[in-house]
Amino acid sequence: MVTSDGATSEPETGGTRDLQGLDGLVTPPFSRRGFVMTGLMSGLTLATTRVEAQVIHTDETGIEAGEVRIPVGDGPMPAYRAMPSGPGPFPIVLVVEEIFGVHEYIKDICRRLAKAGYTAVAPELFARQGDVSTMTDAQTIVREVVSKTPDAQVLGDLDAAAAWAAAEAKGDSGRLGITGWCRGGRTVWLYAAHSASLKAGVAWYGPVGGARTPIQPKTAGDLAAEIRAPVLGLYGGADTGIPVADVEKARDAARAAGRTMELEVFPDAPHGFHADYRPSYRKAAADEGWSRMLAWFRKYGVA
Template sequence: MLDERHAQDLDALLPGQSTEHGATRRTALKAALGVGYAAAAAPLMAQTAIKTPSDGLTVGEVMIDVNGFKMPAYRAAPAGKTGLPVVLVCSEIFGVHEYIADTARRFAKAGYLAIAPELFVRQGDAQSYGEIAKLIAEVVSKVPDAQVMGDLDATVKWAAANGGNTRKLGITGFCWGGRQVWLYSAHNPAVKAGVAWYGRLVGAASPLSPKHPLDVAVQLNGPVLGLYGGEDTGIPLDTVAKMQNALAVGGAAAKKSTFVMYRNAPHAFHADYRPSYRKEAAEDGWNRALAWFKQHGVA
């Protein structure tokens, strides 16, 4: 369903960081360069608006084995604790830069083992591009959804062996990563809940992306909270309406899924290093995400 307090009128559409201690040099370098990737595309803030300190946390880069391939990931967790609920953090098209790392630390401060895997690493270094169109053409568009699902499966396996309780498994993601939240929530029966921030819902089928969220809505294993902007020109409201209709005829998890639409928010309203950031919507969405995970057993 749609949260009416923040909803656009859909009646016509619906029937009836500073360097972290212990981080590797590579992680530090990527954090330092993380906001430079899209300078040619849009004016960006020099640093994230929110700075989450690492005191009391174990943070930094880890390497996750994916059938012999070593995939880097950023991990943040309360220091010295095990049996932690797990949240997978799926990045935007720009990869795991400081904003994503800080988001992981925010989850760690809330008691989670948060892991943000580098899901583009086989195709290229997302942070080395200065042009978004070129980044999409040369890296992002070449990433198979099946590869992402496998990488996330491997991340869950790593979490189970490194202090995580994967019986309490959640996933969140932003933009490109928001789309993956829907797909992975349908892929892995262990997912208890997902939070998708402005992820695309529809698209044409292709060999690398044979299905999109609308196609798997009825198959969700864990309910998904969709946090979307009413002024997001890249995600038309009618696609949200189509997704709502699909969820309504799905299983229990699909029926529990819901959308919150922030009337005046554009795409990437949570990205606090970009002009698109909307503090009120971002903070409300964050609080809802934490509450959603707790409500559905990821806490």
């Protein structure tokens, strides 16, 4: 049972919850297939129609930022980390990419979080499955990379990123949060059902439905009643791909199970309203969502 402050009395195993019955979400032995991407991409994704003029660039004044390698079972995983200058320790936020990889937009989000006082780490979760830096359309990325990335692998990599942040990036493992956009928003729901250490999560327009496959056996909606940490959902009322009613159903399932979940819908915002490099960007909704995210982290012990 999860209380109103996100605490839990459910059993734990080895730092993460016992996921008996959630086939595919228990991290299996690594395949040792190696990494296709050994480094992060430069600039913005190629899979966008055009890059907008209002792209936000956050400088590195007062922070430390750059590409790193995180040890996992089958080699070094590329990632980006940003953290405040100074001794720390700082609260940790795992930053989960869209389908487009850890490109400049995701890196900038890490720098924004570092400016706000967090150690932010964005692992390249698709590094084994394909090189998204060379792909020029979203359908190819979904078909060739995203659909072939096991949920168990993603959750294990996020655990590794959190442990690395605490050991190597002045992070405080007792103040762990997660946020993600689009596909990364889905991952927030999954990680909130997986991690015994997570304090809070914020999902930006993450799909709660979708196909179930042997390597991605549960939707976010399936796991809504299983979340162990408070989750805030930030969604667009004009998102043609994620019906608000579906997210409301997931919220209601979480609440019926005694979990903490709040939903904020921006009525006129489309999918991708935070992505300042795309035409979908809506500054007012993006800014309000960012403020609500930081407030959520403060409320539930991440800050």
